[in-house]
Amino acid sequence: MSVTDAYGTSPAPASKSTESPKRFATSIRDLKKEYVLKSETVRALRGVSFDVPEGDYVAIMGPSGSGKSTLLNMLGCLDQPTSGSLMLGDDDISTMSDDQLADIRSRRIGFVFQSYNLIQQLSVVENIQVPLYYQGKLGPKQRERAVELAKQVGLGDRLDHRPTQLSGGQQQRVAIARSLVNDPFFVLADEPTGNLDSITTDEILAIFDKLNAEGRTIILVTHEDDVALRAKRIVRLKDGMLHTDELVEESAREAVRAKHAIAVAELKARE
Numbered sequence: 001m002s003v004t005d006a007y008g009t010s011p012a013p014a015s016k017s018t019e020s021p022k023r024f025a026t027s028i029r030d031l032k033k034e035y036v037l038k039s040e041t042v043r044a045l046r047g048v049s050f051d052v053p054e055g056d057y058v059a060i061m062g063p064s065g066s067g068k069s070t071l072l073n074m075l076g077c078l079d080q081p082t083s084g085s086l087m088l089g090d091d092d093i094s095t096m097s098d099d100q101l102a103d104i105r106s107r108r109i110g111f112v113f114q115s116y117n118l119i120q121q122l123s124v125v126e127n128i129q130v131p132l133y134y135q136g137k138l139g140p141k142q143r144e145r146a147v148e149l150a151k152q153v154g155l156g157d158r159l160d161h162r163p164t165q166l167s168g169g170q171q172q173r174v175a176i177a178r179s180l181v182n183d184p185f186f187v188l189a190d191e192p193t194g195n196l197d198s199i200t201t202d203e204i205l206a207i208f209d210k211l212n213a214e215g216r217t218i219i220l221v222t223h224e225d226d227v228a229l230r231a232k233r234i235v236r237l238k239d240g241m242l243h244t245d246e247l248v249e250e251s252a253r254e255a256v257r258a259k260h261a262i263a264v265a266e267l268k269a270r271e
């Protein structure tokens with residue numbers, strides 16, 4: 001296998017070096033989530049712990065029912081744990097009110113969904129500005145930032161297009177630009193390439209590579225090994241527990257990038 005042991009799941013021992021301490025985009029400790037139904041209690045997460053240092057690129061994997069969506073909902077401040085802690089910066093989401101959760105969600109988390117979730121009536125630039133709208137922050141400066149982000153994801157010539165006038169890959173680029181508009185703690189991507197063909201998948205993964213190289217923290221849920229191997233680290237859940245937490249060797253990342261590049265070149269040659 002092309003991965004090595006990762007950071008470990010317990011708090012790091014105090015460093016004796018003079019290096020500044022690692023900052024975490026999020027830090028999760030003994031996270032549990034139970035759903036209480038009439039006939040039974042489902043233990044969806046049974047004590048999950050791991051850290052995501054700033055600048056990391058983590059793929060979360062696991063079989064159906066292993067707890068990925070439950071974890072994602074908490075990382076996205078859409079739901080609270082039954083017990084344990086999930087820190088975003090200095091805030092523990094398990095102690096927040098619904099209003100505080102909504103506030104931190106709109107200000108500090110960048111979402112990218114499988115189905116893009118764009119507003120059909122709005123243009124590319126307007127869609128990118130949507131998270132700012134919810135904070136009452138809309139002005140020329142914010143529009144300028146949205147235009148800049150559109151250019152960063154290669155949509156500088158599509159600023160006034162509506163989602164129906166864009167391909168799936170272009171719509172996902174809008175969603176990625178939208179996810180960055182608030183300068184989030186991390187980009188949370190749920191099967192972001194699930195609806196895309198191989199060529200477009202590679203283009204979207206290249207954007208994530210670039211964003212991560214620029215220092216953006218990315219947390220991505222995927223079922224696909226080849227998508228996960230583009231990340232720096234793979235966290236696997238099983239039966240609501242952390243099964244493995246492994247770093248992906250740079251050589252393995254390079255190999256999968258090369259494999260994707262060859263597949264894309266072959267497909268383009270056939271067109």
Ligand SMILES: Nc1ncnc2c1ncn2[C@@H]1O[C@H](COP(=O)(O)OP(=O)(O)OP(=O)(O)O)[C@@H](O)[C@H]1O
Pocket residue numbers: 035037042043044062063064065066067068069070071
């Ligand atoms: N709202 C809910 N009420 C009750 N049980 C739930 C709820 N949401 C999830 N579960 C249960 O919690 C467990 C974990 O579900 P979860 O959706 O987090 O898994 P998953 O890994 O995302 O699965 P998949 O890959 O199929 O989406 C499952 O047994 C599921 O049935």
